[in-house]
Amino acid sequence: xxxxxxxxxxxxxxxxxxxxxxxxxxxxxxxxxxxxxxxxxxxxxxxxxxxxxxxxxxxxxxxxxxxxxxxxxxxxxxxxxxxxxxxxxxxxxxxxxxxxxxxxxxxxxxxxxxxxxxxxxxxxxxxxxxxxxxxxxxxxxxxxxxxxxxxxxxxxxxxxxxx
Amino acid sequence: xxxxxxxxxxxxxxxxxxxxxxxxxxxxxxxxxxxxxxxxxxxxxxxxxxxxxxxxxxxxxxxxxxxxxxxxxxxxxxxxxxxxxxxxxxxxxxxxxxxxxxxxxxxxxxxxxxxxxxxxxxxxxxxxxxxxxxxxxxxxxxxxxxxxxxxxxxxxxxxxxxxxxxxxxxxxxxxxxxxxxxxxxxxxxxxxxxxxxxxxxxxxxxxxxxxxxxxxxxxxxxxxxxxxxxxxxxxxxxxxxxxxxxxxxxxxxxxxxxxxxxxxxxxxxxxxxxxxxxxxxxxxxxxxxxxxxxxxxxxxxxxxxxxxxxxxxxxxxxxxxxxxxxxxxxxxxxxxxxxxxxxxxxxxxxxxxxxxxxxxxxxxxxxxxxxxxxxxxxxxxxxxxxxxxxxxxxxxxxxxxxxxxxxxxxxxxxxxxxxxxxxxxxxxxxxxxxxxxxxxxxxxxxxxxxxxxxxxxxxxxxxxxxxxxxxxxxxxxxxxxxxxxx
Numbered sequence: 001x002x003x004x005x006x007x008x009x010x011x012x013x014x015x016x017x018x019x020x021x022x023x024x025x026x027x028x029x030x031x032x033x034x035x036x037x038x039x040x041x042x043x044x045x046x047x048x049x050x051x052x053x054x055x056x057x058x059x060x061x062x063x064x065x066x067x068x069x070x071x072x073x074x075x076x077x078x079x080x081x082x083x084x085x086x087x088x089x090x091x092x093x094x095x096x097x098x099x100x101x102x103x104x105x106x107x108x109x110x111x112x113x114x115x116x117x118x119x120x121x122x123x124x125x126x127x128x129x130x131x132x133x134x135x136x137x138x139x140x141x142x143x144x145x146x147x148x149x150x151x152x153x154x155x156x157x158x159x160x161x162x163x
Numbered sequence: 164x165x166x167x168x169x170x171x172x173x174x175x176x177x178x179x180x181x182x183x184x185x186x187x188x189x190x191x192x193x194x195x196x197x198x199x200x201x202x203x204x205x206x207x208x209x210x211x212x213x214x215x216x217x218x219x220x221x222x223x224x225x226x227x228x229x230x231x232x233x234x235x236x237x238x239x240x241x242x243x244x245x246x247x248x249x250x251x252x253x254x255x256x257x258x259x260x261x262x263x264x265x266x267x268x269x270x271x272x273x274x275x276x277x278x279x280x281x282x283x284x285x286x287x288x289x290x291x292x293x294x295x296x297x298x299x300x301x302x303x304x305x306x307x308x309x310x311x312x313x314x315x316x317x318x319x320x321x322x323x324x325x326x327x328x329x330x331x332x333x334x335x336x337x338x339x340x341x342x343x344x345x346x347x348x349x350x351x352x353x354x355x356x357x358x359x360x361x362x363x364x365x366x367x368x369x370x371x372x373x374x375x376x377x378x379x380x381x382x383x384x385x386x387x388x389x390x391x392x393x394x395x396x397x398x399x400x401x402x403x404x405x406x407x408x409x410x411x412x413x414x415x416x417x418x419x420x421x422x423x424x425x426x427x428x429x430x431x432x433x434x435x436x437x438x439x440x441x442x443x444x445x446x447x448x449x450x451x452x453x454x455x456x457x458x459x460x461x462x463x464x465x466x467x468x469x470x471x472x473x474x475x476x477x478x479x480x481x482x483x484x485x486x487x488x489x490x491x492x493x494x495x496x497x498x499x500x501x502x503x504x505x506x507x508x509x510x511x512x513x514x515x516x517x518x519x520x521x522x523x524x525x526x527x528x529x530x531x532x533x534x535x536x537x538x539x540x541x542x543x544x545x546x547x548x549x550x551x552x553x554x555x556x557x558x559x560x561x562x563x564x565x566x567x568x569x570x571x572x573x574x575x576x577x578x579x580x581x582x583x584x585x586x587x588x589x590x591x592x593x594x595x596x597x598x599x600x601x602x603x604x605x606x607x608x609x610x611x612x613x614x615x616x617x618x619x620x621x622x623x624x625x626x627x628x629x630x631x632x633x634x635x636x637x638x639x640x641x642x643x644x645x646x647x648x649x
Contacts (some may be wrong), residue, residue, distance in 0.1 A: 119222045
């Protein structure tokens, strides 16, 4: 059984990453490619840059390692690791959104849910991502109409959202 | 730019034509694009708006519906994204007033047209049951999969729409409704896997039987329901795995002294969890698939002891193939009071784990069950040890020893223990025959000094004689996951 087979993944900017098969198949897309025998040479991933692919591989490695050990403690540790991995004030928005797109393209449900939940938590707190900042948006009902009121400098840029 | 959410009771759809972009807006948009180019060229998505709609909808699905609706004001792209939100959790308490809540729910249900996965409705003190009727019908029309309705203190009779009870997509239904609910004469829920009924008043036998015998039902929970209108019921949920019955109240004992006869025929039943005063006569067809039974008698006045003992006996006969059995202290007391029933308890050939409330070997039921469980490996007592005086005369209660003590019983676990001489005596009665015991786990009872601090528990046990040569006593803090049974 080729359980420790190495798979090569090539990013859009030509960089190659060698990973264990168990880590690579965290991505359903790659898993299907391997099953369909398209993985003899390197698997090209034209939609994912090397910077993002490195992060995705880091995530998958951690989750594969965690699933090997079976204590309950590991669940909480893993959640803490996930939180640090995706921490909003440390990861810039472009990276966050690229991670979302990559998780979607590569079909890694847990990473997609983690990244989307992160954005959702900010929206729940009335914070909306605009140009690498999280700006406060609130609304009020005035004259029977829902009106957007914003508390930060975004007000000056509100024409960006004009329609 | 603003969106309209009319508050005057009549709801108007949110598709007023959008104001066309004027020149200044177009200019600032191109300025925006230029700013983008100055940013990281490698990035595919610099802004959240660069993400495809499907992903934005996925993000919104993690946001509670009230906050998701708020995003409609952010931009044209976000105007209708919230309408595909699959989980509608509508809690009246989260809104400032009843009118506000009603208008919001009306708006949310009218705007969307896509499938809903989940509808949760929590309201109380509601005057307009017709509105609820409309909301639930809309959810059913949008192919809801999980419907949870909590309605308390609704005056008058409530009628949920009949279409709810023939919804082909419904997989999970939770109804916690105080007023009596009339069920339609034909109930067909082919996909229903989970059903929870709380405070439910069963109105007629036929519809109740149909509902509780749904063909795909895997888990059924019946809590605090009112059975006074029913005399006898036979349900046949063929796929049912877990059945939970909680009947803590006995306010209806005056109406039906013999309660309701409920016969449950489930070939796939694995777990039965019953916490009841057994006013109803719950009977089960004997099933080999059963793995666990938990029988907790909540209250039993002396006048009912015989009746409850008979019912418990039948229950134990039907569940004799389980691997795990839990019996509360009251159940043990009631059963022990009926000596002839107790001496005819069935054998439990597969039983590996036996859980009781209090360790008190004076109760015949405990001794008899120990004798009838030849393969028992673990014995557990959740509510401490009964004191046993020197003159109490039960020294030979376990002579001859039960079969499992000599061959299989490896672990005894005790919770809520307050050590003392009389307690040790009772423990020794149990241990002197335990020949193959490996572990004795003692969880100390929580005690607080008058200062409010938790007292430290003794780390060593006084001398305890045990039949086994190589066993280990471990003293542990209280285990909060394993609460007392009563």
